[in-house]
Amino acid sequence: MTTSSSTKTLCPYCGVGCGLEVVPAAKASEDGAAINRWQVRGDRTHPSSHGMVCVKGATVLESLDKDRLLYPMLRDSLDQPFRRVCWDEALERVCDRIQSVRAEYGPDALCMYGSGQFQTEEYYVAQKLMKGCLGSNHFDANSRLCMSSAVAGYIQSLGSDGPPCCYDDLDLTDCAFLIGTNTAECHPIVFNRLRKHHKKNPHVKLIVVDPRRTTTADAADLHLAIRPGTDIDLLNGIAHLLLQWGAIDRDFIESHTSGFEAFAQVIRHYSPQIVAERCQITPAEVETAARYWSESQRVLSMWSMGVNQSSEGTAKVRAIINLHLMTGMIGKPGAGPFSLTGQPNAMGGREAGGLSYLLPGYRSVSDAQHRAEVEQAWELPAGSIQSVPGRTAWDIITGLETGEVQFLWIAATNPVVSMPDLERTKAALRRSPFTVYQDCYYPTETSAYAHVLLPASQWGEETGTMTNSERRVTLCQKFRNPPGESRPDWEIFAEVGRRLGFTRQFAFQTASQVFAEFVQLTRDRPCDMSGMSHERLAAEGPLHWPLPEQGTRYRVSDTGDRVQSSIPDTPHPAPLSPLPSPPSTPRLYTDLRFPTPDGRARFAAYHSRGLAEPPDDNYPFILTTGRLYGHWHTQTRTGRIQKTSEMYDSPFIEIHPRDAEKLGILDGELVEVRSRRGMARFPATVTTAIAPGTVFVPMHWGAMWAEDAEANALTHHHACPDSGQPELKACAVQLLPVSADRVMSESLPQSVPSATVYS
Incomplete structure (x- = not known):
């Protein structure tokens, strides 16, 4: 909430989602610098971070007025200088190009590349514009480089995206298994909380899997410095020993999973000796990791880019989840497979449909019913949304190479540093017939490849929501006006939509109206947020989803969590009770039912393929x-x-x-x-x-x-x-x-x- 003395918001960096409180400075500096009008501190009332912030959150104010892009700018070719223009001229140029490209090449020639730094409202309006009104599914985001393997792994193994755990599990686990994550440096507030629990409870074990001895690994009881590309070998090796020792939950496997027999046939090939040789660790280290897991009542695994950014990233994620399924370590306090999101709102982007195969509410463009539901909500003719998934981030680059992409809109990200095979990326961007670059800073490496620059407002200058790694939604409120002529991203997208003739679809006046429309598309979906609004988030603070609208009936699970009944109007063994104000849900799958056709989670049987580019004599x-x-x-x-x-x-x-x-x-x-x-x-x-x-x-x-x-x-x-x-x-x-x-x-x-x- 915002008061006369403080504004509650969220750190705009990683996916931990630390609450910040911005207050007026006690006094301005002698030079009256703009950054000294405010001070930032951790929000002690925020349930995800309890007032803690890292150095990035503590210094974020200092970036607000450095090298800002203040006005729209245009140029006809990349070898010309930019010239300042008014918004009307810039948007007229953008809309004219969209219309001409659609007429000559069709909607498939239009692409947008967005960002996990968007607020959810910005993600949502962009989906409505691109996938709905323009008929192009070619919206992808830098979350493709960050979290898409976790998304695919959750969907394939559990039936839906969404980490099933919450940060309270950091205080309850007996064994934390960290793989492919330098949590101490990349998600420091999460690690700080886990480390306190670890130090306080000598029986709690910390396993870290990383080829580097990082700050995270220094705190571990067991550091496994495996050879890159051997994660699945290690995970299958741990599973091999758990099965051999009988340290599995057969009741859970038989009642709530499928595919175990095929998985068991695969892992029998992964003895400690074979795994140790492939991973370049010792058999004793493999056995110790398995023993720590088997002796624990609550195992919490966490991973990030070291798992996701892989040519077999989805398989790695599923191999982690396999361990939880075979030991029943899911849906209960202190346990579960927990992906740590890399960006502040990569989760919100997934909820809003912000990858090329998604639609809002965890829907798929490939599903005819899903497309029809969204078309109806957006008041668009049937068939407006295409059935084929759009281009991924890298497919956009290859589309520029072939000339299939004629219009590219990049917003709130810097692909000229972050994309792989960078020289090829740069060459493709130089071939782009028309690139719009929308950001708050200038220059950046990507601005050199743009024809149009649109100035966007940023953190602290616009109100909207973000969802962190534990599915907790926070209202981030504005505390200052945007500098120059910069505008919120969602307003820019909406204005383009109106200028293209979709006035009814983009009649939003405020971000709260955007959010109100978006949450209706989550109703009865796994990420149900129909019970949320800007007003409720301002009054009650951050809330977990699923959070259905008032009146939804709940049952009480064995763990005491309130769980939405899958059949609200039929008798249920657990008591049903109407809740006048439904609570948010910190954990998923506490009833051990999964959103799959048969209600069961799925084992995955994988052998490791190794690295896509292994070392050789020339590149050792x-x-x-x-x-x-x-x-x-x-x-x-x-x-x-x-x-x-x-x-x-x-x-x-x-x-x-x-x-x-x-x-x-x-x-x-x-x-x-x-x-x-x-x-x-x-x-x-x-x-x-x-x-x-x-x-x-x-x-x-x-x-x-x-x-x-x-x-x-x-x-x-x-x-x-x-x-x-x-x-x-x-x-x-x-x-x-x-x-x-x-x-x-x-x-x-x-x-x-x-x-x-x-x-």
Whole structure:
């Protein structure tokens, strides 16, 4: 809520969803800088973070007035300078191009690439414009690079997207199994809460699976430094031992799952000896991980990009879920498979239909009934929404190469740093006949490839909702006006819709009206939010979904959670009671019923295929990439904040001492890294924190922040066949010392700074 003294909002960085409170500054600085009109602090009333924030949230105000895009700008070709124009001229140019492309090439030539930094209202209006009114399913988002494998894994194994756990489970688990996540640096408030529970309870075990010895791994009871690409081998190996020991929940398997026999046939091939050899760990480590799992009553697994960003990302997610299904570790406090969302509103985007195969309310464009429901709600003729999924993020790039994409609208993201196979991405964007770039900062690496720049407002300058990793929806309220002529993203999309003739569909006057329409499309869906409104969120604070509208009947599960009855008007063994104000639901599947046709969760039987690009004699090392605590994504914000930029003022490459000695690379020496696609140069950090044969580079630096230091100049576009998520976490590289160029080692970070938490 907003009062005369404070405004409640949400941190705009990662998917933890920490509550922030913005208050007027006690006094302005001598120079009267705009950023000093406000102060930010953790919101102690926010149930997800309890007043804690990391350094990024604590310094976010400092970015608000740095290098803002203040006015619309146009140019006819990329070799010309931009000129400032009014909104009418800019939008007229955009609408004219949309209409001409539709007339000449059809709606399939129109694409939009959005962002997990959109608020849900912005996601929703974009879907209505692109998939509904324009008839193009070619809307994808940078969540494709972030969470799409988790989405596919949840849908295939459990019947629906949506993490079944909540943050309260961090305080209740007996064993936390962290795989493919450096939680301490990438989701620090989640890790801080888990670490407190771990320290306080000696029986609680923490397992960390990561080829790097990260800050997260340093806190573990067991660190498994597996070879990249062997996650499924490890997970199947743990399952092998659980089955061999009889440490499984047969009643749960028989009553609530399907496919176990096929799974059991696969995992019998994964003895500790075989798994240890493939993963390059010891059999004892495999057995210890299985023993920790088997001896625990409540196992909570967590993962992020290290699992999702893989050519077999969906299979990895399902392999994690397999372990929960075979031990009954789901639907109860302290247990379950918990994906940690990378962006602040990637969850909200999924709810609103913000991937190329989705429609609002966890619907699919391939389902005729789903399309009909949305067309009716949007007052569009039958057949307006196409039945074929649209282009993924990488498919948009290849569509530019072939000329099939004639209009590209990019909003709130920076693909010229974040996309894989970056030189190919840049070349494709240079071929784009017409690119609209909508952002709040200028310049960015992507703005150099645009024909039209549209200034968007950002965090603190617009009101809307976001959903965090635990399915908790927070109302983020505006506390200042947008600078210059910038506008909220949803207003820009809606204005384009009206100018194209869809006045009835885009008659919204406020974001609360957008949200009110959106939640009606979630009614009776797995992500039911029909009981939410801006007004209720302002009055009651953040709420979990599902949260049906008042009057829905509930039953009480064995755990005491109130669960919506699947057949509200028929007798049920548990008592039914009408609730005048339904509560939000912290955990899913507490009744052990899953939204599949038979109500059962599904085991998946997978052998690992390994990396899409394994090392060889010419490219003998595996490069893995990731985030650092002080930065986020492509530094569009953090690179403009003194404290965060100084934490890591330059990129680096981590190399094991054994590999460095073999190649003659010294600590601090400049190293040239080559893949089959490109080249980059980084100062070497020689450290035992990285496994031999593997090197690590942070992904935050684009051309604006360092020279020849783009991690994604090296990565490839090969993606998971189910999720379409590229394997950004692993590619084959060679290393060459640049002996003529030395960098003083003291200029490099000597150790990873601890994830300071501000309360």
